[in-house]
Amino acid sequence: MAEVAMHFNEDSFNRIFPFYFQLSSDLKIINFGKSLAKVCPDLERNALFSSCFAVTRPQLEIVSFAELLKNDKQHILLKYAKTDLTLRGQFEIMDDTLLFVGSPWFTSMNEVINRDLTFEDFAHNDPLLDLLHVLNNAENTSKELKELLLTINRQRNQLKSDQEELNRLSYVASANKNGVVFTKLDGTIFWCNDAYTNLTGFDREDILGKTPLEIGRTSKTDKVEIAKMIAAFNTSESFEVELHHARKDGNSFWSRVKGQPIVNDEGNATQYFAILEDVSLKKRYDESLEIEKEKYRSIIANMNLGLLEVDLDDRITMANQSFLEMSGFELNDLLGEKAAIKFLSPESIKLIESKGILKDNEISESFEVTAINKNKERKSWLVSGAPNYDLQGNVIGSIGIHLDITGQKSQEEQLYLLSLIAEKNINAVIICDAQGYIEWVNGSFLKMSGYTKEEIIGCRPGRLLQGVDSDLDSVKYLREQIKKGLPFNCEIVNYSKTKEKYWVRIQGQALYDKEGAIIKYFAIEEDITAQKNLEDQKENLISDLAKTNKELEDYAQIVSHDLKSPLRSINSLISWIKEENENSFDEQTIKYFSLIEHKVEKMDHLIEGILTYSKIDKDETRNESVDTHAIISSIIDIIHVPQHITIRIVDTLPTIKADRFKIQQLFQNLIGNAVNYIDKEEGLVEIAAEELETSFIFSIKDNGIGMAKEIHSKIFETFKTFTNSKHSTGLGLSIVKKVIEFYKGEIWLESEEGIGTTFYVKLKK
Incomplete structure (x- = not known):
């Protein structure tokens, strides 16, 4: 008969040998069973056999593949290194690997349960399960017998213990310093100890047969506590109350009463016992303690x-x-x-x-x-x-x-910061005590005065620094202000250690505490010597300038008079020559004479403009109400306006506070300029005003030749003219600018070549 081949897949092999594992020739675990994985949870494939298991039987000197192979088909005991689990079984050669088949070695069912193993984790033919069942049954039977024997012994001992406990309780109850009573379920006392009679003053004959309330109630006894005790007694529960307890002599004491039911085996109350404790002393102590606590709480709270x-x-x-x-x-x-x-x-x-x-x-x-x-x-x-x-x-x-x-x-930080600021201040800082003696100065003070700290601490600043040229009124002012504790601010001459004079601007004040008392003085001194020197130079310059201006003004008057005189003579001579030779000159000569007359006239206008320009900020100025509408209307009537030009005033112009002559000069130059530079066949000049909160803005608009933007900022410069007009002297807009600056106003323009120009003048109300 042919040999029958047997084939297993992994599932069928796991059912038959659930605790198997397979070793390669280099002793690496290449496979293992599902149940083995449960009892050896950290086991991994390709792990080295010797790092996971130890061979406990037989004893092997060297654990190797060949040595294990020699012991195949023999009973082998292995111990898992991580949990001390013991496996028993044998090795079988399979191709070029070794296969271990076996099962865990358990000695009780508890070990199986503790490792979460079930019947499905064992092979069905594993005799270990039957053996464990037998052991388990034997264990259970032995356990039941032991428990029964223990129960019998416990009951025997309990009877003995109960008797002894009763004897001890009787002795304890009798010897207890606190009162002890036993009552029936109706509350009547059937036993009490000597301490109870001593505490209450009653005899046993007075006590037995009565309830604790009949013995102990007084007018002071708290009804709430009594109700609490009765309720517990009626429901067979324990209680603890504190109340006033009566004495036979009519007095009472504070007592603590603890009650406890005595129950039978069924848990039903059969009797009651209570312990009576005198807590009068403790009550007084507690009340005293509570008073002290209340004081303590009040102090803490407030x-x-x-x-x-x-x-x-x-x-x-x-x-x-x-x-x-x-x-x-x-x-x-x-x-x-x-x-x-x-x-x-x-x-x-x-x-x-x-x-x-x-x-x-x-x-x-x-x-x-x-x-x-x-x-x-x-x-x-x-x-x-x-x-x-x-x-x-x-x-x-x-x-x-x-x-x-x-x-x-925060104050400390601020003081520290202030001290740094004071120390680094370029001005001198000085701090004096309440009596005015120097306590502290910064480096700038030392540098300014030339003294060292050791030389000035404890000195009075005035005596140290003031000298011959120090103004006496300023010295008196400083003393008075410091004496009154008021702030001070003045300029005074000080003297350095080397007796060099220097000017200082000094300001300071007193420092007060919370009660308003002066604790210190501080002062800051600024060296203004250079400033004082500049002021002296400035006064000299102003004086010199005023003198020069007066000389220039006088010179302008003289020059204008001296220049106008020959101009008038020239003009007269030309008139005489023309009259005497009316028909003798040809056309070219007459043209030359006309050019001379125009040049003379222009020279006269130029001289007049210089005089006007020089007098604008020097004439006595009257501050009067000036009707600009009337002023501009009269200007229109005075100046020469060609027939092709129209001048129009838009709405009514305002009244302002100013000097009538200067305002006339301002608008006459602006309107005259507008008329002179119109090149259109129909010329138009519009004059208007807009009222703001604190000022008026006047506008003089024309449709003349206009101006390029690059010359807008230059047209107000003296003697600057940017046209070939015979009317231009280069002074008209300079006069306008000077008048506006005199009144702290503003002037600006908008212009476009070939379209026209608008001048804007802003004057205060």
């Missing part, structure tokens, strides 16, 4: 310093009102929170951690921290911490007193 209590875990247990105001939180927001995390900045936490303050609540120390309040504002707090003890002297946390020094810190 103190200006913030108080915070924390437990050993740094959790907040109490905060007073001042602390709540400092932090911005409500009390409910803080209780139970960790104080350091709730308030402190990260850098402050590191600081106190480095000092060990958070870890050791027994440290008493003061330190400065940066805190963050509810509004996320950074504040500076000064914290003084100390341990907090209970009545037994045990440390239960710590108490911290907190002072908000944010304002003080």
Whole structure:
């Protein structure tokens, strides 16, 4: 018969040998079963056999493929290195690999359960399951027998213990310093100890057969506490009350009564017992303590310093009102929170951690921290911490007193900054005490005066610096102001250590404390020697300039008179020559004479313009109401206006405060210019005004030849003319500009060649 070939896939092999693994010739695990993966969860393919398993039987000196091959078909025990699980089985050669087939070695079902294994994880023919079942049944039977024996022994011991307990309870109840009573379910007392009779003053005959309420009730006994006790008694529950208890002599004492039902095996109450304790002394102590606590609470609540209590875990247990105001939180927001995390900045936490303050609540120390309040504002707090003890002297946390020094810190920073500013100031800074003696000066003061700090500290500034040329009125003014504690500001001559004079502008004032008392004086001195020298030079220059201007004005008058005289003579001579030789001159000669007359006339206009220009800011000026409409109307009538040109006033022009003559000069030059430079067959000049809040803007618009933009800024320069007009002297717009500057006004223009020009004049009301 032919040999039957057997073929397995992985699933069928797993069902038969679920705890198998296969080794390559280099002892690497190349495959393993699904159940083996459950008991060896960290097992991986290609892992080295010797790093995962140890051969415990037989003992092998060297673990190698050849050595394992020698022991095939023998019983092998392997121990998994990571969980100490033992596998038993044998190795079989398969092609060029070794196949281990076996199963875990368990000694109880609990081991199977603890490794989350089920019946499906074992091969169906594995005898280990049957053996484990037998062991499990034996274990359960043995366990039940042991429990039964323990129950019997426990019950026997309980009976003995109960008897002993009853004897002890009887002794304890009799010997107890507190009163003890036993009652029936109806509340009647059937037993009491000696302490109960001693506390109440009643005899046993007075007590037995009565209820505790009949014995102990007084007019002072709290009805609420009585109702609480009766309710607990009726429902067979425990109770604890504090109330006034009667004595036989008519007095009473504070008592604490604890009641407890006695129940049978079914849990039903059969009797009641109660313990009566005299707590009068404790009550008085508690009341006294409560009074002291109330004082303590009142002090804490009203103190200006913030108080915070924390437990050993740094959790907040109490905060007073001042602390709540400092932090911005409500009390409910803080209780139970960790104080350091709730308030402190990260850098402050590191600081106190480095000092060990958070870890050791027994440290008493003061330190400065940066805190963050509810509004996320950074504040500076000064914290003084100390341990907090209970009545037994045990440390239960710590108490911290907190002072908000944010304002003080800010002032310190400001003072530091001010001191830097004062020290680096280019002006001299000096600080004196309340009596006027120098306490501090900066480097600029030392450089200016030439003294050292050692030479001036403790001196009075006036005696040190003032001298012969120091103005006595200024000295008196300084003394009076300082004496009155008022600010002072003046200029005075000081003297350096080498007796060199220098001018200073000094300003200063007194510094006051919160009560209004002067604590210091400070002053700033600016060296104005150079400025004073410039002022002297300026006064000399002004004087010289005024003299020169007067001479120039006189010279202009003289020159204009001397120039006009020969011009008039020339004009007269030409007239005489023309009259005497009326018919003797040819046309060319007459033309020459006309040119001479025009040049003479132009020269006369030029001289007149120079005189006018020189007098604009020197004439006595009258400030009167000037009707610009009437002024401009008269100008139109006075000047020569060709027939082809129309001058129109738009609306009514305003009345302004000015000098009538200067305003006439201003508008006469502007209107005359507009007329002279019109080249159109129909010329038009429009004059208008616009009222603003504090000024008027006049406009003189023409349709003349216009001007190029590049000469707009040059037309107001003296003697500058940009046309060939015979009427132009180069002074008209210079006169206009000078008048406008005299009245602190403005002038500007808009112009386009071939289209026309508009001049704008802005004058104050």
